[in-house]
Amino acid sequence: MIDMLNAEMITGFQEHLLHWYRKNHRDLPWRRTSNPYYIWVSEVMLQQTQVDTVIPYYEEFISRFPTMHELARAPQEEVLKRWEGLGYYSRARNLQSGVQEVVEKYNAKVPENKKDLLSVKGVGPYTAGAILSIAYQKPEPAVDGNVMRVLSRIFLIDEDITKVKTRQTFETILYDLIPEMEASAFNQALMEIGALICKPKGPICEECPLAHLCRSKAEGTQLHYPVKKKKMKPKDEAFVAVVLKDTQEKLLIQKRPEKGLLANFWEFPLLEMSDTQEDPLKVVKSYFNKKNHDLIIEWTKSEQTVTHTFSHLKWHVNIVVGTLREGTLNLGKMSQWISEKALKEYPFPVPQQKVMSIVGIDY
DNA sequence: AATACGTGGCA
DNA sequence: TTGCCAAGTAT
DSSP, X not given: OGGGOOHHHHHHHHHHHHHHHHHHOOOOGGGGOOXXXXXXXXXXXXXXXXXXXXXXXXXXXXXXXXXHHHHHHSOHXXXXXXXXXXXXXXXXXXXXHHHHHHHHHSTTOOOSSHHHHHTSTTOOHHHHHHIXXXXXXOOXXXXXXXXXXXXXXXXXXXXXXXXXXXXXXXXXXXXXXXXXXXXXXXXXXXXHHHHHTSOSSOOOGGGOTTGGGOHHHHHTOGGGOSOOOOOOOOEEEEEEEEEEXXXXXXXXXXXXXXXXXXXXXXXXXXXXXXXXXXXXXXXXXXXXXXXXXXXXXXXXXXXXXXXEEOSSEEEEEEEEEEEEEEOOOOOOTTXXXXXTTGGXXXXXXXXXXXXXXXXXXXX
């Protein structure tokens, strides 16, 4: 690789890429600012998430938390509510705690040096590089999936891009390629090429400003790159969601643990089933009977079931609706009765929203 | 180094 | 329906 990176080639790469970018880049909300906090928010939202999905979330998030101070002092519940539906919710929790850290430790000034920036919660090598280059014009690489796809095709790099270490290979090349004075446009241009031209399935090489430099194009092997290990199939898990009402039409909900999957989100109590064959109604009755013998609950099983696929899990959620006629539940700190109307104020993950939709709860 | 961590779009 | 894909980070 290094042998191709002579000065002439580097200059050509930069010129063609930047010229194309100036002419063809999209007008995105976060491209209208250089406020490091706004760049930060956008970069975190864009992690593993497509631009079209992010735009409305970004607008609302910035409008509700226009400065780091407002995000820092907001209740986590509300931050999660603003993130609801975006996925990878640890991003939201880490962003808020990262912002709190910057407010307290750096007097609300996003660090301009890589070491301090990387120490901030939720800021990894990509996000640090993006903030440094886009907000502060520093010549630092920002290697995401787009950049790895584009460069792997141009330079025939066949390292497995699912391995974290592979990122460093691309960073090394980029330190030679980044123009000292236009790191922001350069980094965004590389990602923009990846998103609009050098697409995973159907690259539009006829429109690519770098096509004349592209070794995979010369060979006709564009689709062999990037090299990527196949993903594992999501593991099946079965549950019963218990939608329990009391005589005043209030619903029982509980908060998920503060770590792990869907941390700190609310849900209808979820009972684990050993296998998909089990009778949901039986599981629920036995659970509440063990808990308290004096309860009188009318149960109805829903015939419909929710399936929801995460990156690594596939949930099969049976649904049982119950009305509590007599008796009192001993509620822990993580459970409470709330009105259907109040549900809207609480963050619920998508699988729970699907349950609501099936049992006719307006959310 | 390998795995956990969400969701929606599309072929 | 299934599989792949999208501006990664924490542990």
